[in-house]
Amino acid sequence: MTFIIDHHRLREIAIVPLKSTTEFDLCRGGRVFFVGGTLPIYTTLETMFESYCAEATDIFVLTFGTADTTAHGLEMAKLIKKNFTIRLLARLNHAVPDWLYQQIYAAGVDLIDITATLPGGSCDLPLDDRHRARYLAAQKAFPAWSVASTLSLAGTPGPALIRTIDGLLQIGIVPLPRLDGNGAHQSEPELCEVLHHMAAAWHTYGVPIKPFQALIGLGSPLVPAVKPGALRGIIDRLHDRRKLAASDLLRHLRVSAPADSLDSAGL
Numbered sequence: 001m002t003f004i005i006d007h008h009r010l011r012e013i014a015i016v017p018l019k020s021t022t023e024f025d026l027c028r029g030g031r032v033f034f035v036g037g038t039l040p041i042y043t044t045l046e047t048m049f050e051s052y053c054a055e056a057t058d059i060f061v062l063t064f065g066t067a068d069t070t071a072h073g074l075e076m077a078k079l080i081k082k083n084f085t086i087r088l089l090a091r092l093n094h095a096v097p098d099w100l101y102q103q104i105y106a107a108g109v110d111l112i113d114i115t116a117t118l119p120g121g122s123c124d125l126p127l128d129d130r131h132r133a134r135y136l137a138a139q140k141a142f143p144a145w146s147v148a149s150t151l152s153l154a155g156t157p158g159p160a161l162i163r164t165i166d167g168l169l170q171i172g173i174v175p176l177p178r179l180d181g182n183g184a185h186q187s188e189p190e191l192c193e194v195l196h197h198m199a200a201a202w203h204t205y206g207v208p209i210k211p212f213q214a215l216i217g218l219g220s221p222l223v224p225a226v227k228p229g230a231l232r233g234i235i236d237r238l239h240d241r242r243k244l245a246a247s248d249l250l251r252h253l254r255v256s257a258p259a260d261s262l263d264s265a266g267l
Helices: 007-015 041-054 067-082 098-106 129-141 158-170 179-184 189-206 211-219 230-264
Strands: 001-005 026-029 034-035 057-066 085-094 111-113 147-152 174-178 223-225
Touching: 001 189, 007 189, 026 041, 026 158, 026 179, 034 041, 034 211, 041 067, 041 098, 057 067, 067 098, 098 111, 098 129, 098 230, 129 147, 147 158, 158 174, 158 189, 174 211, 189 223, 211 223
Parallel strands: 034 057, 057 085, 085 111, 111 147, 147 174
Antiparallel strands: 001 223, 026 034
16 A cells, blocks of 8 residues: 655644543544543444444553553453454553463454553653664564554654654554654654655555554554545455455454463363
C-alpha cells in the first residue's frame, strides 16, 4: 500500500491538535474506537455495541491502566474479542513484566503499541538495552509486524526521527506517526520529509500496514495514494475478515500448544 500526504489534513491537525486518550476514556475518532481498560466492563460493552452498529469501525484501541488494573484490562480484551469480529490493539501506559505480553496476546489482542512503556515514555536512538529488551519481549509473544511504536513527530528534529524510524524497522517494530499541537514549531517541509520517509520505509521493509491504516489516518495526514471504489472496498473487507480469522486461528494454536504439552506431561 502506497501513502501520500494530505496537506489539508496536515494543516487541520496543526490548528486542532489531536486529543490523547487514556485508560478512562470511551470515545471514537474516525473509524477508531478507543476503550479505557479500567472502565466497567458490561456497561462499556453495551455502549460499544450501540456505537459499533451506528458507525463503521476498523479497529478497537484498548488502553491498559496501571499494574493493579491489568487483570481488569485482560478481561475487557477477552470480552471485546468474544463479542466483536474486529481487530484489537492494546496500548500500554506503564511498564509490564515480560511474561505479561503473552497473556495480553492470549486474551485476544492482535496488535500492541508499547511506546508509553519505554523509559521516559519515548524511543530515542540508538536503542539502549532497556528499550531493546522491551521490544524483543513483546515480539516473542506477538506475530511478526504486530508490535508498534507511535512516534510523536512534533518537536524532534527530522534527521533524528528518520534514524528512529529506520532503527525500529530494523528490529521488526512498526513506527506509527502522530502529530500534535507542538508541531506548530516545526516546518511543514521537515514534517513532510519525515512522513515521506516513513511511508517509503514501510514499503521497503514489506510491512503489512493495512491493519494500522485507521490509526495512521487519524494521527497523521498520510492517506492511501489510491482510494478504493465500492467494489474494491467490499473485496478488501472480505479479505481482511479472512486475515483476521487466520490470525485468531494462529493465536489459538500458539496459546493451546504449551497447555497441551503440560497436560500430556501430567502437569
